[in-house]
Amino acid sequence: MLNESQKNWVKTQLELNGKITRNKCLRNFISRLGAIICDLKKEGYQFETFYEKTENGKDYVYKLKRIDLHLFNLNQ
Numbered sequence: 001m002l003n004e005s006q007k008n009w010v011k012t013q014l015e016l017n018g019k020i021t022r023n024k025c026l027r028n029f030i031s032r033l034g035a036i037i038c039d040l041k042k043e044g045y046q047f048e049t050f051y052e053k054t055e056n057g058k059d060y061v062y063k064l065k066r067i068d069l070h071l072f073n074l075n076q
Contacts, residue, residue: 006030007039014045014064021052022060037062 009028013020025033037047046065051058 006032007036010036011040014040014062019061019063021062023054024059033062 010020010025010030010033013024020033022033025031030036037045041047048063048065050061050063052061
């Protein structure tokens with residue numbers, strides 16, 4: 001089961017920045033970003049994924065494409 005506060009933190013970052021990176025999550029002690037993204041996809045989030053060059057190599061990025069509101073279950 002996922003930690004809801006971590007999932008909410010990822011959602012907030014997506015709303016503020018339009019993207020989230022694997023390394024940013026790791027720096028904030030979130031090691032299960034893939035599982036959180038999977039849950040968000042079930043809620044209607046759509047992502048574009050790619051590697052981004054950084055000072056120390058590369059980072060995996062989930063860029064928010066859109067949210068399908070009709071997929072949201074308001075009872076959750």
